[in-house]
Amino acid sequence: MKILVPIKRVPDPATTIKVLPDGSGIDTANIKWVINPFDEIAIEEALRIKEKQSGEVVLVTIGQSTWQEQLRTGLAMGADRAILIKSDAPLDTLAISRILAKVAADEKPELILLGKQAIDDDSNQVGQMLAEMLGWPQATFASKVEFEGTKVKVTREADGGLETIAFNLPALVTTDLRLNEPRYASLPGIMKARKKELKEIPADTLGVDLAPRLKVKKLAAPSKRQAGKKVGSVAELVQVLHSEAKVI
Amino acid sequence: MGDVLVFAEHQGGHLPKTTLTAIHAGAELAQKRGVKCLVVVASDSPDALAAELAKYGAAKVIALAHPALKNYLADAHAAALTALVKKIGAEYVLATATAIGKDLMPRLAARLGAPMASEIVGINDDGTLVRPMYAGNVLATIELDGPVKVVTVRGTAFDAAKPTGAAAAVEKQDAEIDSAACKTEFVSFNATKSDRPQLTEARIVVSGGRGLKSGDNFKIVLEPLVDEMGAAMGASRAAVDAGFVPNDLQVGQTGKVVAPELYVAVGISGAIQHLAGMKDSKIIVAINKDEEAAIFSVADYGLVADLFKAVPEMVDELKKVKQH
Numbered sequence: 018m019k020i021l022v023p024i025k026r027v028p029d030p031a032t033t034i035k036v037l038p039d040g041s042g043i044d045t046a047n048i049k050w051v052i053n054p055f056d057e058i059a060i061e062e063a064l065r066i067k068e069k070q071s072g073e074v075v076l077v078t079i080g081q082s083t084w085q086e087q088l089r090t091g092l093a094m095g096a097d098r099a100i101l102i103k104s105d106a107p108l109d110t111l112a113i114s115r116i117l118a119k120v121a122a123d124e125k126p127e128l129i130l131l132g133k134q135a136i137d138d139d140s141n142q143v144g145q146m147l148a149e150m151l152g153w154p155q156a157t158f159a160s161k162v163e164f165e166g167t168k169v170k171v172t173r174e175a176d177g178g179l180e181t182i183a184f185n186l187p188a189l190v191t192t193d194l195r196l197n198e199p200r201y202a203s204l205p206g207i208m209k210a211r212k213k214e215l216k217e218i219p220a221d222t223l224g225v226d227l228a229p230r231l232k233v234k235k236l237a238a239p240s241k242r243q244a245g246k247k248v249g250s251v252a253e254l255v256q257v258l259h260s261e262a263k264v265i
Numbered sequence: 266m267g268d269v270l271v272f273a274e275h276q277g278g279h280l281p282k283t284t285l286t287a288i289h290a291g292a293e294l295a296q297k298r299g300v301k302c303l304v305v306v307a308s309d310s311p312d313a314l315a316a317e318l319a320k321y322g323a324a325k326v327i328a329l330a331h332p333a334l335k336n337y338l339a340d341a342h343a344a345a346l347t348a349l350v351k352k353i354g355a356e357y358v359l360a361t362a363t364a365i366g367k368d369l370m371p372r373l374a375a376r377l378g379a380p381m382a383s384e385i386v387g388i389n390d391d392g393t394l395v396r397p398m399y400a401g402n403v404l405a406t407i408e409l410d411g412p413v414k415v416v417t418v419r420g421t422a423f424d425a426a427k428p429t430g431a432a433a434a435v436e437k438q439d440a441e442i443d444s445a446a447c448k449t450e451f452v453s454f455n456a457t458k459s460d461r462p463q464l465t466e467a468r469i470v471v472s473g474g475r476g477l478k479s480g481d482n483f484k485i486v487l488e489p490l491v492d493e494m495g496a497a498m499g500a501s502r503a504a505v506d507a508g509f510v511p512n513d514l515q516v517g518q519t520g521k522v523v524a525p526e527l528y529v530a531v532g533i534s535g536a537i538q539h540l541a542g543m544k545d546s547k548i549i550v551a552i553n554k555d556e557e558a559a560i561f562s563v564a565d566y567g568l569v570a571d572l573f574k575a576v577p578e579m580v581d582e583l584k585k586v587k588q589h
Contacts, residue, residue, distance in 0.1 A: 246566065
């Protein structure tokens with residue numbers, strides 16, 4: 018099975034994010050960049066499916082040339098080849114989804130796997146938009162993906178429980194935390210990754226509408242919550258909650 | 266200018282509080298833009314739900330009916346709503362960012378060719394919207410550009426709509442669904458069995474972290490406190506990752522966002538991702554043996570203690586307070 022895995026480069030989740038004084042963006046000095054953790058789960062799931070069924074895992078990302086680094090990491094995990102759609106301009110989720118729809122039309126994967134959300138913008142939109150643009154069924158927030166003949170059965174993290182839905186391929190699945198534990202790239206994997214194909218395509222040659230329809234006017238830091246007081250004992254804690262905060 | 270259309274989610278015939286939040290936010294947006302707030306509910310038999318929704322101040326409730334809307338499925342719902350939005354010429358389509366709202370609204374936006382703002386926490390008078398990014402460490406002011414715009418709202422950032430004493434008109438419509446758009450089959454829903462309040466609706470939330478050390482300790486140590494307080498139970502991502510509790514209890518950036526009157530964090534260190542899901546709670550209590558834990562920086566009341574001693578003691582103390 019051919020699986021396309023769109024990935025995004027994001028700040029390491031442990032990074033403290035600071036807004037630039039003029040509100041035009043975040044301070045990117047000293048940021049360690051990584052593959053979006055949910056996309057790592059998507060790569061892992063794609064590799065596991067390939068290991069069972071054979072096929073090809075193709076990575077794609079949209080960004081600057083430096084994003085090659087995260088594609089190489091994914092190739093070192095075991096993906097077969099990678100595509101970098103080059104764009105220096107900021108793109109919104111509609112533009113990203115249109116680009117990915119074009120890549121999918123060219124690559125013709127049977128399955129697209131990607132993270133449920135990127136931990137920078139926290140939008141949680143691209144998977145669903147891409148599925149609609151392709152006219153494919155979607156299963157978001159997947160915690161289990163099973164194959165039964167030509168059918169895919171996906172268990173999803175819903176509110177109040179787990180939902181199971183099924184559909185035929187081609188289809189799109191977005192990953193949630195419990196789907197798997199991503200592997201680390203091995204040393205031989207890293208060596209092999211250097212020789213794997215990594216193709217760069219300028220975004221503006223794809224013939225898709227990239228005009229931003231969501232404009233970020235400014236960024237600001239939220240007001241900080243003040244630390245309160247320490248209490249000396251459980252009895253004191255219960256007392257203040259009862260008589261001071263009046264919440265119990 | 267077109268009206269604001271609120272998608273009213275229901276869970277098997279029941280309207281969760283998050284749906285009333287969407288109606289409130291939709292009414293606020295409509296008022297600021299000088300347009301009407303309409304509500305749509307989609308189901309195979311939406312009449313009773315529509316009659317209930319009519320009490321909450323919308324200008325009109327549209328009961329969208331079709332056999333394919335029996336169970337929630339993204340493709341059929343997106344197709345039905347797209348046809349409705351085009352028919353009535355709505356400018357904004359809005360829902361709360363629940364599991365269903367998050368799943369459906371981007372698909373709807375793509376079908377409409379509309380830009381979308383996720384999990385907004387504020388609506389400015391100039392039409393710009395405010396939304397958190399980077400696990401709530403950044404607040405972005407954004408503008409959507411297009412004849413139709415799609416928005417999800419963060420449930421904790423808006424009040425729930427209240428019954429107005431009057432009933433809006435209900436208009437029943439048969440949904441137009443292109444059968445080619447329906448490619449998904451509902452198989453089953455395995456509900457988490459719990460007599461406790463839902464996380465996003467509870468007045469008190471008690472959450473456990475990795476400090477609990479095991480799933481058994483959630484049951485033996487934490488649950489008595491949860492139940493003594495009549496609270497919902499939550500967990501940090503670390504506790505979910507360790508397999509102590511199911512993922513739908515996860516509070517944080519990639520889990521649920523809660524803002525109860527009282528949030529009690531037990532054995533939770535306070536990673537940025539967890540704080541993103543609870544820092545708007547009215548009162549925060551932290552119990553942790555590490556006095557340097559980040560959770561204390563947002564806690565109104567902090568207790569540095571071994572949770573395995575403190576939590577059972579707290580259950581006893583709460584019983585004493587109740588007796589008075």
